[in-house]
Amino acid sequence: MSATPASLLANEEFARKVEALAAKYPEPRTALLACLHLCQDELHHVPPECQAYIAGKLGMTPAHVRGVVTFYEMYSEKPLGKHLLQVCKTLPCMLAGSELLLEHLERKLGLKPGSTTKDGRFTLVTVECLACCDGGPSLMVNDALYKNVSPEKADEIIKELE
Amino acid sequence: MAETLKILTRAVGMQNSTAIDTYMHGGGYEAMMTALHKMSPEQVLGEVKASNLKGRGGAGFPAGLKWSFLPRKREGDKQEPRKFLVCNADESEPGTFKDRLLIENDPHQILEGIIIAGWATQAAGCFFYIRGEMPQGAKIFQRAVDQAYSRGFLGKNILGSGFDFDVWVCRGAGAYICGEETALMESLEGKRGQPRIKPPFPAGYGVYGVPSNINNVETYANVPHIIKNGAEWFKAIGAPSLPGPRLYGISGHVNRPGVYELPSNTTLRELIYDFAGGILGGRPLKAVIPGGSSTPVLRADQIDVTMDVDGLKSVGTMPGSGGVIVMNDTVCMVRALHNLMEFYAHESCGQCTPCREGTHWLELLIARIEAGEGKPGDPERIAEIAGNIMGRTICPLGDAAAMPAESFVRQFKDEFDAHVKEKRCPCKATPMTSRI
Numbered sequence: 001m002s003a004t005p006a007s008l009l010a011n012e013e014f015a016r017k018v019e020a021l022a023a024k025y026p027e028p029r030t031a032l033l034a035c036l037h038l039c040q041d042e043l044h045h046v047p048p049e050c051q052a053y054i055a056g057k058l059g060m061t062p063a064h065v066r067g068v069v070t071f072y073e074m075y076s077e078k079p080l081g082k083h084l085l086q087v088c089k090t091l092p093c094m095l096a097g098s099e100l101l102l103e104h105l106e107r108k109l110g111l112k113p114g115s116t117t118k119d120g121r122f123t124l125v126t127v128e129c130l131a132c133c134d135g136g137p138s139l140m141v142n143d144a145l146y147k148n149v150s151p152e153k154a155d156e157i158i159k160e161l162e
Numbered sequence: 163m164a165e166t167l168k169i170l171t172r173a174v175g176m177q178n179s180t181a182i183d184t185y186m187h188g189g190g191y192e193a194m195m196t197a198l199h200k201m202s203p204e205q206v207l208g209e210v211k212a213s214n215l216k217g218r219g220g221a222g223f224p225a226g227l228k229w230s231f232l233p234r235k236r237e238g239d240k241q242e243p244r245k246f247l248v249c250n251a252d253e254s255e256p257g258t259f260k261d262r263l264l265i266e267n268d269p270h271q272i273l274e275g276i277i278i279a280g281w282a283t284q285a286a287g288c289f290f291y292i293r294g295e296m297p298q299g300a301k302i303f304q305r306a307v308d309q310a311y312s313r314g315f316l317g318k319n320i321l322g323s324g325f326d327f328d329v330w331v332c333r334g335a336g337a338y339i340c341g342e343e344t345a346l347m348e349s350l351e352g353k354r355g356q357p358r359i360k361p362p363f364p365a366g367y368g369v370y371g372v373p374s375n376i377n378n379v380e381t382y383a384n385v386p387h388i389i390k391n392g393a394e395w396f397k398a399i400g401a402p403s404l405p406g407p408r409l410y411g412i413s414g415h416v417n418r419p420g421v422y423e424l425p426s427n428t429t430l431r432e433l434i435y436d437f438a439g440g441i442l443g444g445r446p447l448k449a450v451i452p453g454g455s456s457t458p459v460l461r462a463d464q465i466d467v468t469m470d471v472d473g474l475k476s477v478g479t480m481p482g483s484g485g486v487i488v489m490n491d492t493v494c495m496v497r498a499l500h501n502l503m504e505f506y507a508h509e510s511c512g513q514c515t516p517c518r519e520g521t522h523w524l525e526l527l528i529a530r531i532e533a534g535e536g537k538p539g540d541p542e543r544i545a546e547i548a549g550n551i552m553g554r555t556i557c558p559l560g561d562a563a564a565m566p567a568e569s570f571v572r573q574f575k576d577e578f579d580a581h582v583k584e585k586r587c588p589c590k591a592t593p594m595t596s597r598i
């Protein structure tokens with residue numbers, strides 16, 4: 001079963017990881033982005049109670065943490081789907097055909113960029129250059145990067161996801 | 163045809179190339195040992211200065227000179243003043259993908275350069291700031307750091323030299339602006355990535371307000387080779403205005419996109435036609451962006467120039483980050499510019515009015531022209547807005563957006579005018595070449 005905000009905050013391992021990150025850098029505040037990544041990875045979003053928890057651990061105000069969460073693209077305050085599909089749409093990938101890939105995924109999943117399927121399995125978003133322009137169109141699925149993604153290849157990638 | 167160089171990219175494609183033993187087997191960390199055991203910090207700094215190594219992150223500032231701005235211990239001081247290095251691995255400039263290659267294939271080469279730079283500047287440690295969308299790269303680099311600690315190449319009293327130095331891997335979280343040096347430092351302090359007003363410069367006020375030096379991944383990766391082979395060897399590679407090996411990442415409409423390690427006296431034509439195999443679909447070349455999306459665009463008749471500072475300057479552009487974006491005749495230049503302006507408008511941090519408003523206006527104005535709803539005078543208006551952004555902002559992102567806008571209209575004025583006059587996109591008839 002996937003974690004909920006309450007179960008994550010009650011999880012001792014999560015607390016240990018946050019504390020280890022706070023101790024990893026010369027000053028604890030440098031660990032903020034890493035702590036937010038931990039939470040985003042576990043819950044697919046960073047809800048207010050987790051923002052407040054991390055703020056407490058790092059000696060910050062919750063308002064400061066919220067400001068950071070809303071600034072960076074990789075954190076979301078609303079839950080994202082189990083699988084995040086990120087289509088690169090910047091010029092080099094556009095030249096390689098990213099618009100065809102995006103159209104295909106929109107049709108296949110019945111989604112507009114920025115939205116999530118009703119069953120919570122997939123979120124589709126567009127992203128800016130992923131630094132693999134020689135492999136355009138590039139697609140990131142969760143932590144994995146795929147290159148030269150044709151519609152057929154995208155179908156195969158999605159089929160492999162449980 | 164000339165061959166590509168195998169200096170920075172030596173390990174690419176090699177088995178186990180990220181392991182410390184593989185790296186050391188090929189002579190890795192010898193330069194660090196030479197520096198720590200046989201050279202004073204001043205000697206290392208002198209060698210890097212003499213090499214005229216220029217920053218590979220985009221602005222091309224001489225690295226040795228930048229290092230020399232950091233304060234050093236003065237006579238009578240007990241300790242070195244506290245200071246930090248930063249390695250900029252945020253690689254987010256559209257068209258740029260060379261740092262990823264180095265990080266994923268040869269992390270120890272970067273790390274060795276960082277340690278040598280640490281010795282030269284007597285810094286306390288280095289923050290390795292890698293963009294959030296490179297989780298694998300972060301893991302690979304962290305593993306390299308752990309291996310270096312286990313060999314005594316990092317930590318306290320490195321190899322008995324009395325020098326203490328740490329490296330901390332930090333991940334970004336999806337913000338192009340965090341590649342700007344002071345935004346990156348704000349981000350390292352757990353804040354929103356908004357650039358600081360300069361001065362003070364990082365050498366006086368950097369991470370945590372402590373003097374700091376920031377360089378790009380590729381810049382640090384060059385350092386071991388300079389220490390090993392000497393400044394004269396380095397200067398003999400490429401044109402004098404951009405010495406040393408350089409990574410050019412070429413993407414878009416070429417047959418063999420990828421990263422090519424070349425001397426800077428290679429011409430753009432050679433890169434496109436000889437190394438990258440010519441234009442996709444055998445079609446005519448239309449335009450080239452030579453150094454990442456922020457550098458002014460060139461027309462097909464301007465590619466007989468070398469890719470050093472002087473060569474590219476002669477056609478009104480610059481080497482930037484080495485990201486070459488090639489477009490064939492199926493590309494609508496209005497549409498291409500619109501794509502770039504969406505990027506800059508989205509990535510503006512919003513602190514300065516000319517950048518926040520200007521990039522947004524440009525995006526809307528270009529969208530209007532693209533949709534066939536442009537009004538007479540709109541192309542001129544793009545140049546005017548771009549001119550009003552240039553030089554009027556806190557950080558160079560404003561200029562980075564203005565330069566493509568101004569140059570696209572100047573270089574392809576006919577095409578912008580035709581959109582306005584014909585009230586449609588005259589290029590739509592030819593579908594754009596795609597790879598998939």
Ligand SMILES: Cc1cc2nc3c(=O)[nH]c(=O)nc-3n(C[C@H](O)[C@H](O)[C@H](O)COP(=O)(O)O)c2cc1C
Binds near residue numbers: 216339342558562
């Ligand atoms: C908006 C913006 C984005 C930047 N992004 C990067 C980047 O991703 N990587 C990088 O090395 N430099 C980037 N830079 C340049 C850095 O500010 C800085 O000049 C560079 O890291 C210095 O290293 P160097 O002297 O070794 O090139 C960016 C600059 C701006 C204005």
Ligand code: SF4
Binds near residue numbers: 515556
């Ligand atoms: S120029 Fe743009 S990105 Fe840079 S500080 Fe100003 S608003 Fe922010």
Ligand code: FES
Binds near residue numbers: 089090092129257
């Ligand atoms: S434009 Fe898609 S990876 Fe660079």
